[in-house]
Amino acid sequence: MLGYIIKRALYMVPTLVLTSILIFTLIELPPGDYFESYITELLASGETVDPQKIEFLRQEYGFDLPAYERYFKWAFGLLQGDLGYSFEYQLPVSDVIGDRLWLTIIVTFFTIIFTWAIAFPIGIYSATRQYSWGDYGLTFLGLLGLATPNFLLALVMMYFAKEWFGTSIGGLYDSEYIGQPMSWGKFLSVLEHLWIPVIVIGTSGTAGMIRRVRANLLDELRKPYVTTARAKGMPEFRALMKYPFRMSLNFFIADIGGILPQVISGAEIVAIVLSLQTTGPLLITALQSQDMYLAGSFLMLLAFLTVIGTLISDIALAFLDPRIRLAGGVSR
Amino acid sequence: MFASNWKWLRGFAAGVVFTLVAPLGLVPAGTQALAGEAPELAKLVEEGKLPPLAERLPKHPFVVDMAAENKEIGKYGGSLKLLMGSVKDLGQITVYTYARLVGYGPDIEIKPDILESYDSVDDKEFTFHIREGHKWNDGQPFTAEDFRYFWEDMVKDPELGREGVPQEMLVDGEEPKFEVIDPLTVRYSWSKPNPAFLIALAAPAPLYIYRPAHYMKQFHAKYADKAKLDEMVAAAKADSWTALHTRMQRQRRPENPDLPSLQAWYNSTPSPSERYVWARNPYFHRVDTDGNQLPYINEIVMDIVSDEVIAAKTGGGESDLQARYIRFDNFTFLKEAEEKHGFHTYLWSTGKGSQVALFPNLNAQDTVWRGLMRDVRFRRALSLAIDRDEINEVIYFGLASPSANTVMPESPLFKEEYKDAWSVRDLDKANQLLDEAGLGARDSDGVRLLPTGQRAEITVESSGESTEETDVLELIADHWSQVGIKMFVRASQRDIFRRRAYNGETLMSVFSGMDNAIANSEMSPQEMAPTSQPQLQWPKWGEYHDSKGKSGEPVDMPEAQAQLDRYNAWLLAGTKAEKRAIWQEMLHTYTDQVFTIGTVNNSRQPVVVSSKLRNVPEEAIYTWDPTAFFGVYRPDTFWFAE
Numbered sequence: 001m002l003g004y005i006i007k008r009a010l011y012m013v014p015t016l017v018l019t020s021i022l023i024f025t026l027i028e029l030p031p032g033d034y035f036e037s038y039i040t041e042l043l044a045s046g047e048t049v050d051p052q053k054i055e056f057l058r059q060e061y062g063f064d065l066p067a068y069e070r071y072f073k074w075a076f077g078l079l080q081g082d083l084g085y086s087f088e089y090q091l092p093v094s095d096v097i098g099d100r101l102w103l104t105i106i107v108t109f110f111t112i113i114f115t116w117a118i119a120f121p122i123g124i125y126s127a128t129r130q131y132s133w134g135d136y137g138l139t140f141l142g143l144l145g146l147a148t149p150n151f152l153l154a155l156v157m158m159y160f161a162k163e164w165f166g167t168s169i170g171g172l173y174d175s176e177y178i179g180q181p182m183s184w185g186k187f188l189s190v191l192e193h194l195w196i197p198v199i200v201i202g203t204s205g206t207a208g209m210i211r212r213v214r215a216n217l218l219d220e221l222r223k224p225y226v227t228t229a230r231a232k233g234m235p236e237f238r239a240l241m242k243y244p245f246r247m248s249l250n251f252f253i254a255d256i257g258g259i260l261p262q263v264i265s266g267a268e269i270v271a272i273v274l275s276l277q278t279t280g281p282l283l284i285t286a287l288q289s290q291d292m293y294l295a296g297s298f299l300m301l302l303a304f305l306t307v308i309g310t311l312i313s314d315i316a317l318a319f320l321d322p323r324i325r326l327a328g329g330v331s332r
Numbered sequence: 333m334f335a336s337n338w339k340w341l342r343g344f345a346a347g348v349v350f351t352l353v354a355p356l357g358l359v360p361a362g363t364q365a366l367a368g369e370a371p372e373l374a375k376l377v378e379e380g381k382l383p384p385l386a387e388r389l390p391k392h393p394f395v396v397d398m399a400a401e402n403k404e405i406g407k408y409g410g411s412l413k414l415l416m417g418s419v420k421d422l423g424q425i426t427v428y429t430y431a432r433l434v435g436y437g438p439d440i441e442i443k444p445d446i447l448e449s450y451d452s453v454d455d456k457e458f459t460f461h462i463r464e465g466h467k468w469n470d471g472q473p474f475t476a477e478d479f480r481y482f483w484e485d486m487v488k489d490p491e492l493g494r495e496g497v498p499q500e501m502l503v504d505g506e507e508p509k510f511e512v513i514d515p516l517t518v519r520y521s522w523s524k525p526n527p528a529f530l531i532a533l534a535a536p537a538p539l540y541i542y543r544p545a546h547y548m549k550q551f552h553a554k555y556a557d558k559a560k561l562d563e564m565v566a567a568a569k570a571d572s573w574t575a576l577h578t579r580m581q582r583q584r585r586p587e588n589p590d591l592p593s594l595q596a597w598y599n600s601t602p603s604p605s606e607r608y609v610w611a612r613n614p615y616f617h618r619v620d621t622d623g624n625q626l627p628y629i630n631e632i633v634m635d636i637v638s639d640e641v642i643a644a645k646t647g648g649g650e651s652d653l654q655a656r657y658i659r660f661d662n663f664t665f666l667k668e669a670e671e672k673h674g675f676h677t678y679l680w681s682t683g684k685g686s687q688v689a690l691f692p693n694l695n696a697q698d699t700v701w702r703g704l705m706r707d708v709r710f711r712r713a714l715s716l717a718i719d720r721d722e723i724n725e726v727i728y729f730g731l732a733s734p735s736a737n738t739v740m741p742e743s744p745l746f747k748e749e750y751k752d753a754w755s756v757r758d759l760d761k762a763n764q765l766l767d768e769a770g771l772g773a774r775d776s777d778g779v780r781l782l783p784t785g786q787r788a789e790i791t792v793e794s795s796g797e798s799t800e801e802t803d804v805l806e807l808i809a810d811h812w813s814q815v816g817i818k819m820f821v822r823a824s825q826r827d828i829f830r831r832r833a834y835n836g837e838t839l840m841s842v843f844s845g846m847d848n849a850i851a852n853s854e855m856s857p858q859e860m861a862p863t864s865q866p867q868l869q870w871p872k873w874g875e876y877h878d879s880k881g882k883s884g885e886p887v888d889m890p891e892a893q894a895q896l897d898r899y900n901a902w903l904l905a906g907t908k909a910e911k912r913a914i915w916q917e918m919l920h921t922y923t924d925q926v927f928t929i930g931t932v933n934n935s936r937q938p939v940v941v942s943s944k945l946r947n948v949p950e951e952a953i954y955t956w957d958p959t960a961f962f963g964v965y966r967p968d969t970f971w972f973a974e
Contacts, residue, residue: 032827040826041420043866044795047537047956051878056495060575085569089419089604090579090587092569096604158641162648169648170641171606178607178635275638277606285418 005315012307019303020078020296024071027292033063034087034290041289061087074293078300084293088286093297097279103172104264104278106190107197111267112259114202115209122206123213127221128240130214142210145203151273154200158274167192170275197274201267216248253316260309261302369625370408373614382614383471385625390463392448394618396626396969401438403947405620406628406971412945413652414632417639419603423585424656425610425632427536427956429595430963431618433460435534438949438964440850442534446474446594446617454906455525462516468592469613472546479518481545483510485552486581491574492552500532500539503903505880525904527911528856536960540583544592551577596627596968608634618968627968649673652942653970655680655954655961660728660800663938674943676950679731679936683955685846686737686930687728688804690714690792691868694889694927697836700784704769705839706889711926713765715754717815720932723807727800728935736923737845737930742953744852745915753923755930762815771816780816789818793832794842796823801842804931834871841868845930848957853912855958860922861899862892869927891925944972 035058039049058064062073077084083093122142126135161167168174173189180186220226221244229239268280275281279298286295318324369377369385376382398405416424435445444450448463466474486492497507501520508520520529520541532539549555551564553573561573570576580588587603594617597610610632618626637645642657647669658666666677692705692714704710720734733740738750766772771780771788780788790812794801802821809819821842824832832838846859858864862873865884870892875884877896887893895918902914922928937954947970953959 030827031831037827040795040830043830044797044826048864048866050499052496052499059494060571060578062571082569090582090585091603099604155644158644162644168650169645170637175607175635175650179601179605272638273640275641281638 001318004318005311008311008314012311015307016300016304020075020300021071023296023299023303024067024074027287027290027296028067030290032290033058034292035063037289038087061085074296078297083297083301086286086291086294088289088291088294093294096282096294097298097301100277100279100282101264103276104280107172107194107201107276107278108262108264110194110198111201111205114198115205118202119206119209120213123210124217124240124245126210127214127217130218139207139210139214142207146207148203150200150204150267150270153203154196154270154273157196157200161196165192167196172197172277197267197270197276200270200274212251213248216251217244220244220247250317250321253320254313256316257306257309257311257313260312261305264301264305368619368623370612370628370630372408372630373612373625376614387465388467388471388615389619389625390448390466390617392463393625394445394463396618396620396966398621398969401966401969402949403969405622405624406947406969407973408624408628408630408971410629410944410972411631411633412629412967412970412972413650414634415642415645415651415654415657416634416636417642417657419587419636420585421636421656422587422599422608422634423537424961425597425599425634426584426586426595427960428962428967429597429610429632430536430960430966431595431616432538433533433541434530436958436960436964437966438952440852440958440964442530442854450530452530455527455529456523457519457521458529459513459517459519462518463617464516466594466617467615468544468546468594469598469615470547470592471615472544472592474542474594475515476512476518477515478542478545480510480512481548482541482543485545485548485554486543489552489554492577494574498532498539500528501526501541525906527854527903527905531855534958536956536958536963537584543581543583547590547592548577548581551580597632606636608636610634616968618966620969626966628971629967646675646940647673649675649942651940652945653940653948653962653967655937655939658938658940660936660938663936666938666940676941676943678939678941678948678950678952680939680952680954681740681742681934682937683740683742683848683850683953683957683959684844684933685739685849686735686928686933687732687844687935688801688842688931689737689845690808690929690931691833691841691843692927692929693833693836693838693840693868694870694892695836695872695885696839698839700782700786701790701839702836704771704782707769708891708925709765709769710771711929712754713762713769713815714812714817715926715929716756716758716762716765717817718755718808718811718929718931719757720755721757722811723804724932726807727803728932732932732935735930735933736926737928737933738849738919738923739846739851740849740934742850745912745919747916747919750919750923754926757811759815766815766817774816778816779813779818787818788816789820790840791820791822791838792840792842793822793824793829793838795826795829797826805842808931830866833868834865834875836872838868843868845928845933848955849933850953850955850958851915853908853915857899857902857915857918860918860927861895862887863896863899891921892927895921942972944974946971946973 035054039054042049062070074084083097086093086096089096122138126138129135158169162169172193173186177186177189226239226244264279268284271278271280272284283295283298286298373382377384382388431446433446434442434450436442446466447460449461451459462475468474487497501508503522503524503526506522506524508522511519513519533541551561551573553561565573565576568576568579570579580591582588586593586599589599589602593613596613596616596618598613599608600611601608612627612630616626620626639657642654643659643662643665645651646654646658647666663677663679670677692711694702694705696702696705715736724730724732724734734755735751736753736755739746766780770783773781775781775787782788792805794805802823805819805821809821812819829841833841848855848859859867862870863877865871865875865878867874872885873887873892876886878884887896898914898918902911905911905914939954941948949965952965954961958964
């Protein structure tokens, strides 16, 4: 097992190097750079730009260097924990991302809990009462959540929250708490705003989760050992929970790999519509304005977490499901 | 000394944030004129933390003529909430609050503002007189040294100077001669006239020719202790001292809260943040007619939110003064919410030559199309075919005015003939002109054929940002099909849109028209001559002018060359009358030649104003240049009634 983990950890290195090259190339690919999109933005608002000044800025930020040199500068910076400099914010990237990270984690954490709390009971119910009215009805509700455009739901809910409860529109807390340290009042304000993004983002995830729980559980329920258990008179609930349900969770553990990066990136589009102070909108605007170190470093962070997450879920699966064998004949 | 000064200022700023209007109710209205300063500042003076008002104001402050500007004397207090869409919008504050060396007032005339006065000799020699006793917001004097620092230690510094001399300070490549006459007088002179100089100083994004020398010197290798400077550079993770210097001195986007300021409010919030608080400058140089120091409002609170929710938030009463990110189609929604959330929605006029204008690319790569675009008959026909009344009714509720892309009636240069030049619908004339231009043949669908036999199909490219453009184009497509021209719209993305137009891949683009449609003859007519690459009707000629012949293409069309010659003549013109004559000629040619095809101008911008906020004009012009959005209406004179 230890050998397996070491081997997997070593695989991560070339994967990440490759990812970093890919990210850098993709961000470089569109014509122009941050300064060019900055100029067009100024023009859009009627301002004029001194081309000489832009040229100076390009040199100042090392944009006159060839792409590979800039790549190495960035990559070595990353190795030393330096995420680079954001042109748009005129600040080091770590300062820009810092504050938003924990808010993103809160939103995602609650969203995941919400999704599970809804999806598991419904999934189990639908599997055990396949093709019943309840199954159809609940599945329909889940699919409705998936089919409703998130941004639309977000707008509608924001409007009614304002009309009915007087919740200020957008954001994760009332604006007077911006820049304030955490306090009871701020916490309450976060709770007051949090339910909208949680429901909006959550509803889109539940449908998928319900179907997967249902399908996996159905597979298990048809197996002979369940029949045997029932034949031996095991209570229905215990016969469900003891093995079939636990077996159906395989996919769920495999999902952990995907959850880690999701926790810090959040739902980007919804976050923009809801004006959440999370990292999602940051990434999108950075990509739009070609603020390359902000976008690149953040994507690298996501890539790193994905790789770690995959490793964790593989290890967890190997521990939890004895049927899974480690390849290559390493220690069992 | 400076550091200790600064500390209490910061403390004061934080104090103001939480005390707001409450104490105001106790001050009887009659004592306001005598007090002459905000109660919060008076208290600091009493406690000995701030020098008395007389020492803070310049000897001769700038007196805002409240009666002439139709304003009432206000009361102190309150905080003005604004919404912005990104950190880049921090720069909007320097536009909104608009204190300049010389600046425009509501009458759009350049007058001394921060300066006490200036003398100009034939636009060649400018002598600036600084107000005696004028101070930065940290209490340090504002003197000729601050001008000298910018010119000698920044522009002429071997390392910082790599940025070069600002364009507006170059006349045919010639740098100004800079002299310090005495501590309160500086002079810039050129051998040829530089009429663009004062305009640049008064611009919404102005040329800053001064810096707070006393503060900046600590970041300059020439003055600072090397070890200490290196330490600061390392702490700020900057690459060099020049990078740090550039970062700390930013005037346009003042995110450095320690940077001394001359504006009415200064930034008191370090970045990054989602809320920036701009605190009152206790040394601000303007007073009202009764001698009360401005600004009236204690602080500006600027929340940065996603621009998608700004209209909704404004409608929910979460902004006291909002026009940015509010579109005309939000108007009905805002109007409905007015009463419930306590605000007014004014409709200001937009100051563009044309709300939506078409730019035939005279530098198109396709030779057949380029020939047509350069044929004035073709351009005139396309303009004549447009039904501007329909556009006005359908898209702008009839509130705009059909016009060619030219100045508006508010401009002293306005003439009916410019507005109506080839802009009154006449299908017969349009058809006749198109026939004459060699597009007489039509196919079975009634679409005209090019001399090469292809269908006359024009693709109009847009930057893909506004649905308004697309809506207008849809109507124009219909109008043009009536004269046998087929139009397609291609929405792309800002950068790509520009790039394609510059390369000549675009046949025609859509964008907003003249930026300054309320111009007077003192302002630059450069928009009507091929002078810069962003001009979508002749980007390559503009690039040629921009780069002084290094790239782009020289103008090879007599009518456009004539405009360029006129522009050059304007630069050298000595008298107002001469300048005016040149402007009139250029306006005439520009509209008669239909270099750009205008639709309607004088359309409306909804401006949401809290019902407590006073002194905001109900009718005004909302535009970037020259009114600096709210700038010339002086937000420092706005005040909150209970």
